[in-house]
Amino acid sequence: MASRLNIEDAIYIENDGQVGINVQEPSDQFEVNGTISGNISTGDQWLKQATGSANKCIHHMNTSEGGVSITKYGNDLRFENPHDTVRATLDNSGVFTVQGTANANALNVTGEFKCASNKVVFDNTAAYFAQNIIQLGAWPTLNKAIIDSSGSNIRLSSPGNTGALEVNSDGDTVLLGHLNSKGAYLNCGVAATDTRPALTTSSIGNYEIRGYGTNGTASNEGFLRLSSGGGSGSTNQAYIDICGYNTNSDMNKTITFGTAGVERLRVDLSGNVGIGNNDPATLLDISTPSITTPLLTLRSGNGSTAFNDGAQIQFGYAGNNSYNHYIHTRHNSADGYNAIDFYVCDGTENNTMTSGSKHAMSLVSGWVGIGTSTPSALLTLEASNGYPYIHFNQSGTIKSSIGYNLGADALLITSGNTEVSGNFKVTGNDGFSGAVVAYNCERNGSYTTANDDIRMAYGNGSSGAHGPTMPKNGTVLGLTFSASGNSSCQLHLMDNDSETGDYISATSTTATNIAEGMHNFSAGDRIGMKLKVISGTTSNIVGSFIVRFD
Numbered sequence: 001m002a003s004r005l006n007i008e009d010a011i012y013i014e015n016d017g018q019v020g021i022n023v024q025e026p027s028d029q030f031e032v033n034g035t036i037s038g039n040i041s042t043g044d045q046w047l048k049q050a051t052g053s054a055n056k057c058i059h060h061m062n063t064s065e066g067g068v069s070i071t072k073y074g075n076d077l078r079f080e081n082p083h084d085t086v087r088a089t090l091d092n093s094g095v096f097t098v099q100g101t102a103n104a105n106a107l108n109v110t111g112e113f114k115c116a117s118n119k120v121v122f123d124n125t126a127a128y129f130a131q132n133i134i135q136l137g138a139w140p141t142l143n144k145a146i147i148d149s150s151g152s153n154i155r156l157s158s159p160g161n162t163g164a165l166e167v168n169s170d171g172d173t174v175l176l177g178h179l180n181s182k183g184a185y186l187n188c189g190v191a192a193t194d195t196r197p198a199l200t201t202s203s204i205g206n207y208e209i210r211g212y213g214t215n216g217t218a219s220n221e222g223f224l225r226l227s228s229g230g231g232s233g234s235t236n237q238a239y240i241d242i243c244g245y246n247t248n249s250d251m252n253k254t255i256t257f258g259t260a261g262v263e264r265l266r267v268d269l270s271g272n273v274g275i276g277n278n279d280p281a282t283l284l285d286i287s288t289p290s291i292t293t294p295l296l297t298l299r300s301g302n303g304s305t306a307f308n309d310g311a312q313i314q315f316g317y318a319g320n321n322s323y324n325h326y327i328h329t330r331h332n333s334a335d336g337y338n339a340i341d342f343y344v345c346d347g348t349e350n351n352t353m354t355s356g357s358k359h360a361m362s363l364v365s366g367w368v369g370i371g372t373s374t375p376s377a378l379l380t381l382e383a384s385n386g387y388p389y390i391h392f393n394q395s396g397t398i399k400s401s402i403g404y405n406l407g408a409d410a411l412l413i414t415s416g417n418t419e420v421s422g423n424f425k426v427t428g429n430d431g432f433s434g435a436v437v438a439y440n441c442e443r444n445g446s447y448t449t450a451n452d453d454i455r456m457a458y459g460n461g462s463s464g465a466h467g468p469t470m471p472k473n474g475t476v477l478g479l480t481f482s483a484s485g486n487s488s489c490q491l492h493l494m495d496n497d498s499e500t501g502d503y504i505s506a507t508s509t510t511a512t513n514i515a516e517g518m519h520n521f522s523a524g525d526r527i528g529m530k531l532k533v534i535s536g537t538t539s540n541i542v543g544s545f546i547v548r549f550d
Helices: none
Strands: 005-007 011-013 019-021 030-032 056-061 068-073 076-080 086-090 096-098 132-138 141-150 153-157 164-167 173-176 223-229 237-243 255-259 262-267 273-275 284-286 313-317 320-331 339-345 357-364 367-370 379-381 390-394 397-405 410-415 418-424 436-447 454-456 474-495 498-506 510-521 527-549
Touching: 320 357, 397 436, 436 454, 498 510
Parallel strands: 019 030, 273 284, 367 379
Antiparallel strands: 005 011, 011 019, 056 068, 068 076, 076 086, 086 096, 132 141, 141 153, 153 164, 164 173, 223 237, 237 255, 255 262, 262 273, 313 320, 320 339, 339 357, 357 367, 390 397, 397 410, 410 418, 436 527, 454 527, 474 498, 474 510, 474 527
16 A cells, blocks of 8 residues: 555545545545535635636546536525536525437426515526427326427427417417317406496407407408317207308408308398298297298297286387387187287387286187177177277278267167267078168269269169168168268159159268168169269269168
8 A cells, every 4th residue: 555644533635636535545536435624714715626617616537437416606606517518506595497409308306385575587698599408297298288499489288299388479279179168167357247348459358269360360351160070071060150250241340150061040240030041031030941840939939818918928118128019828628719919019118918008919729809808700800899890991981881889789880980880680580681781883984964873783873783682571661871072962762763753962072861761662673873963063973872671
């Protein structure tokens, strides 16, 4: 063994200069077996590396695989592997920076990794930034997720999977692949007391998901589709398409709903809704290629005897819920009392079906009730006051009427605006006994005194007409007359082409002579009328005779 200095078996100095403290045969230039303690801050004295940089070296270990060291560099503490290659830096503010190499993990952490600043910053100036930034998994198999860089984009993906969540340099978040939802919340930032947010244009609210087109978010065009199914074909797909501005009218500001790969409903740019068509012409336009199935089904009908405000259809006025009309339905498992009831507003602005409305008509199991919801025959007329009339009009003018005199409990006949009074009760089984009938007789053209003896028969008769044949014995109750012009006329009653001596005189355009039992006739007689112009000119002549059969 070479000579050496032995100080109480504590310090050993070899003849080649190697020093060991508590090490009898040091293998390094300075080797210590134990703990080195001491205050070396005076004059900033540190253990230095023997050669090379003047940086202070706390510890340097030189091995066959390369030296490693911890070095004080200015105010920083550097971790070098190999020596002079910085891998990590701890500065005097407490920031710990890890610098990796290509194809190597820059930082491996076992356990929790916490950041007081709530963020991790990666230096994108390094040439190896294109590599994986963070790789997750159970060491050494890091196969759970990768956060990496692709150009100026940051991407989160799983190894071997093309699907990813990517954030580009514009701040846009792009989903590539599939989204498996297990429930998610969107914080809209709208309170329960807030009013509806106004539409935004240049910005987007927390409550909004917006599709945009090739010209960016500030443009007017855009398209957004929500769909489900369709993996094996569009017939299995349901969808909603939301379109912004587009020069193609089919896509211009529309919303469409489709099922089984077929469009079912569309809202166009005017707000018109089309069901079964893509070009609605009105606010609601419904069409179907089938003529054997209903277009619209309403399911809110009432029971057979129920009358309440649950009308099937309500018609409001001028876009408001006011002056409403109603269609109400009743339903029964039996044949009777299956009905459609019609109600109209009585002038009450804020009316309901049962308050402020009048019952107009009911269709009940094939019968028609006017003024009643319970008709007792094919046609039933009912009035709570006045006469329930049937009017026979021509061009808006009442020519004759049939009604029921509630006070007299009798049938009421009118010709023109003149009532034929009396108790006209129909009796017997032949359909004529007791019947009161008004016959109208007309002549067109103008007539003067030169046209005496103008015969008028049933309908628009000619000069040779004789009048209708009476089916039973009866009585002529009266005559009525109306005409145009300014004349003096006489309308004579005729029986079998002979004047009966009964007539009415007219010195103006109308005249009436109603009398109980004016003239009696027999079955088979032909009753007619004859006009005599005494002076002036008359035209558009209408005469009537009213009969009552025995």
